[in-house]
Amino acid sequence: MFDLDKFWQFFNAEMKKSYSTVAYNAWFKNTKPISFNKKTKEMIIAVESPVAKGYWEKNLASQLIQEAYAYADMEIQPKFEVAGKEGPERLVTPKPRIKTNQEILEDRRDEFAQDLQLNSKYTFDTFVQGEGNKLAAGAALAVADNPGSFYNPLFIFGGVGLGKTHLMQAIGHQMLAEKPHAKVVYIQSETFVNDFINSIKNKTQAEFRNKYRNCDLLLVDDIQFFSKKEGIQEEFFHTFETLYNDQKQIVMTSDRLPTEIPELSERLVSRFAWGLQVEITPPDLETRIAILRKKAETDGLAIDDSTLDYIASQVDTNIRELEGALVKVQAHATIEREDINVDLAKEALADLKLVQKNRGLQISKIQEVVANYFQTSTTELKGKKRVKQIVVPRQIAMYLSRELTDSSLPKIGQEFGGKDHTTVMHACDKISRALKTDAEIKAAVYDLKAMLEH
Ligand SMILES: Nc1ncnc2c1ncn2[C@@H]1O[C@H](COP(=O)(O)OP(=O)(O)OP(=O)(O)O)[C@@H](O)[C@H]1O
Numbered sequence: 001m002f003d004l005d006k007f008w009q010f011f012n013a014e015m016k017k018s019y020s021t022v023a024y025n026a027w028f029k030n031t032k033p034i035s036f037n038k039k040t041k042e043m044i045i046a047v048e049s050p051v052a053k054g055y056w057e058k059n060l061a062s063q064l065i066q067e068a069y070a071y072a073d074m075e076i077q078p079k080f081e082v083a084g085k086e087g088p089e090r091l092v093t094p095k096p097r098i099k100t101n102q103e104i105l106e107d108r109r110d111e112f113a114q115d116l117q118l119n120s121k122y123t124f125d126t127f128v129q130g131e132g133n134k135l136a137a138g139a140a141l142a143v144a145d146n147p148g149s150f151y152n153p154l155f156i157f158g159g160v161g162l163g164k165t166h167l168m169q170a171i172g173h174q175m176l177a178e179k180p181h182a183k184v185v186y187i188q189s190e191t192f193v194n195d196f197i198n199s200i201k202n203k204t205q206a207e208f209r210n211k212y213r214n215c216d217l218l219l220v221d222d223i224q225f226f227s228k229k230e231g232i233q234e235e236f237f238h239t240f241e242t243l244y245n246d247q248k249q250i251v252m253t254s255d256r257l258p259t260e261i262p263e264l265s266e267r268l269v270s271r272f273a274w275g276l277q278v279e280i281t282p283p284d285l286e287t288r289i290a291i292l293r294k295k296a297e298t299d300g301l302a303i304d305d306s307t308l309d310y311i312a313s314q315v316d317t318n319i320r321e322l323e324g325a326l327v328k329v330q331a332h333a334t335i336e337r338e339d340i341n342v343d344l345a346k347e348a349l350a351d352l353k354l355v356q357k358n359r360g361l362q363i364s365k366i367q368e369v370v371a372n373y374f375q376t377s378t379t380e381l382k383g384k385k386r387v388k389q390i391v392v393p394r395q396i397a398m399y400l401s402r403e404l405t406d407s408s409l410p411k412i413g414q415e416f417g418g419k420d421h422t423t424v425m426h427a428c429d430k431i432s433r434a435l436k437t438d439a440e441i442k443a444a445v446y447d448l449k450a451m452l453e454h
Helices: 004-018 021-027 050-072 101-108 134-145 164-178 189-201 205-213 230-245 266-272 285-298 305-314 319-336 342-348 350-360 363-373 378-382 388-404 409-415 421-437 439-453
Strands: 032-036 042-047 077-082 154-158 184-188 217-221 249-254 276-280
Touching (some): 004 021, 004 032, 021 050, 021 134, 042 050, 050 077, 134 154, 134 164, 134 249, 134 276, 164 184, 184 189, 189 205, 189 217, 189 230, 230 249, 285 305, 319 342, 363 378, 363 388, 363 409, 363 439, 378 388, 388 421, 409 421
Parallel strands (some): 042 077, 154 249, 154 276, 184 217, 217 249
Antiparallel strands (some): 032 042
16 A cells, blocks of 8 residues: 555655755755545645746656655656645655755865855855745755756846845855866856956957856856946847857846846846746845844854844844844944843844934935035935036935835935936946945945934
């Protein structure tokens, strides 16, 4: 008698041995058999998401068939259905185990280690999965297991500091762990732009093309900065075509969908949709606590649940800020020579509260403060004049409206004399970038934030 539950338990136990915890959680934990028809041999299996369905069909179905045969001389025909979230369970066979963070690092220390600028902390092992990112994490794992064939390109998009770079680099680490000779290229989109411009200046285009068109995995971070750069887009298009035709994997991240990137050429928009586009959304409280707990463990930090809970409740959208809050609490404890507890966390994060209070800030107030600061008027800020003395303050005011209020892009556009939301988006991008390169703008934004926060 073939007992489906027992078989599934056996299969899962085997899978647990063959796969890392991260992979096991992604593919097996929330997968379970629904039914088995002895006559037709059809076994219906409920999987959690379309990504998981695709992965099972392509990679795990044959293992399941083999294991059923090994377990009970049984021929089965698995069929996968995307179902609601329910209980987990278990399964079969061999496949190289995905390596742990430590093993990856050891491998990378060998003679083939490449100067990749990958952050050694950004691996699958250190990535905490939750509601907002598990689809993206599943897709990233699928790509890492099957580069160039499964989802090509993989396009990960979502808000600031939500783990896009982390996931993208995890794919790079895993590929190198499995194939230390693989050529993995990770770049910020701006590096691609600069490299391209330099290659024209220095007449080294052949080298440039060799670098980007002869790799096994190309990871391009923050691709929204290709916006409005026609020449760069043309070059990237050819890079993309070459890699794609050679079945080399391309992974990109962006803060928004390709269709929302201003002036991104139609052919790139359509190519970026050939593979899979997955969004990462802000983590829920439970995931934020899990991320903090993991980080505290890694840093050897003794911190109780109620304090973790408190910190996680203070920062709700950006994981980078969440990590920053933990560091702040830690620093406060060191300085004050006190143990970490809720009261200390409250003290350490008091200024965060101030930022939260700013959520009640009006755009008109921001316009007024910015206009005064730059000795212009709110009418000019809302107007159409395109001289530098007005354009920069206007863009800063738009940027601050985005940063310090909950207003949407269209709403901000409306408050600035009925401008289009893409104008606001462009202003925000421009100031974000200027903050890294332009000391004057950085100082102005810093001053203005201080004024608006008090
Ligand atoms: N799910 C997660 N588990 C553990 N750490 C995470 C997770 N998500 C994000 N982080 C951490 O949060 C920080 C910010 O993540 P990351 O830089 O990947 O964000 P991003 O989405 O690429 O941001 P940006 O839009 O600014 O490029 C990193 O230190 C990263 O390790």
